[in-house]
Amino acid sequence: MTAYAAATSTSLTIRADLALTLIDMLVLVTVAIVAGGSKKLGMSKRRAALAETLVNALAAVGMCLSMAIVAGIAVQRIAAGGVEPHGSGVVLAMSLNVAYAAVNFWILRRWKARNMAAASALARAQICLFSDKLSSNLLIAASLATAMIWEGTMIARFIDPVAGLLIATMTARWTIPVVRDTARSLRREFRRARRPVARLGNERL
Template sequence: MQPSRTTRSSGEPTAAQTARLAVVAGTPGLLLTAYAAATSTSLTIRADLALTLMDMLVLVTVAIVAGGRKNAGAGRKRQAALAETLANALAALGMCLSMAIVASIAVQRIAAGGVEPHGQGVFVAMNLNLAYAVVNFWILRQWKARNRLAASALARAQICLFSDKLSSNLLIAASLATAMIWQGTTIARFIDPVAGLLIATMTARWTIPVVRDAVRSLRREFRRARKPVA
């Protein structure tokens, strides 16, 4: 006799627990990224700060929504579903804004002839992103596990968000390491803005499914709101 879904999921972190863990894990990274951005000239570090700020806003919202959905009674399931839809829409909006900000700054830097990253924040950010690549990979696995147990638009959006965060971590760490190796050369001036464009491109790739899910959910909620009460 196979164990039920409920039995298999016992011992697994709930969506609310995973969301809260993501907020707790991300807070030190936000503070250190802000420090690194203030002590360097790197575009990718400033891009990382913008991405992290947007992501933290989304993560806090998801933690609140996931906690409310877990504790919602039968009469509040509709409100919980609407809150989840709005959280997904916020995630889509945050990812779009992050992509636009990073891309615009990168284009401006390239047009200006590039800027070589320097300052003590470069080394801090490189190691920070390597460490958070491990952290975000682990959280990504948790959301994938939650989605396998109970598929939802909220979990799918978080999978895309953390996939984006992981790819950004790796790109930022690689670009900063490369800029340090090529320090003092013309190439080093353009590594930073080109990395910014690559980050924006990866964000676009992971934003598309989140936007698609958010639009579908908003349409569904709009149709429900217009449906006459029997």
């Protein structure tokens, strides 16, 4: 439905929503596989932690990629004089994002509860991811509604690209903690991996 809305409108924010949705789906499928696989395969805590770190790295890369795509298109549209959103997909996308916001808010609350019960880098990354999704949903719905209200004016031409820049800014805000946690986890895993090597070298000496 999001792809259909993007194809039947001229809105940047709807295309941004489609890009965010596809990237987030890739991350969430990977999270589901890792979370389920670590239990079924009986992974050691160390391997499970490494798998979660790699998933967090994927989430960070995905969020950075979506931020770059949205910001790049928004700057191009502003430089071109803006584009007013038109098409049947505008109303559909606005309705979808209101529904998405409700669903993502519910999921966000579940991740927050899980993190309070057992804090982890994976839970924190998902909290950032769904906070980003929720803020994007609200911004998209609000920008499309505002553009419809100001239809035919110069303001309406710039609401869409400015909303795209705001979405990119919010994504950057939620990406920073994920990148920081991932870097710390990778550094910790690297140090753990070096300890056996250093110990073996000392034994040989």
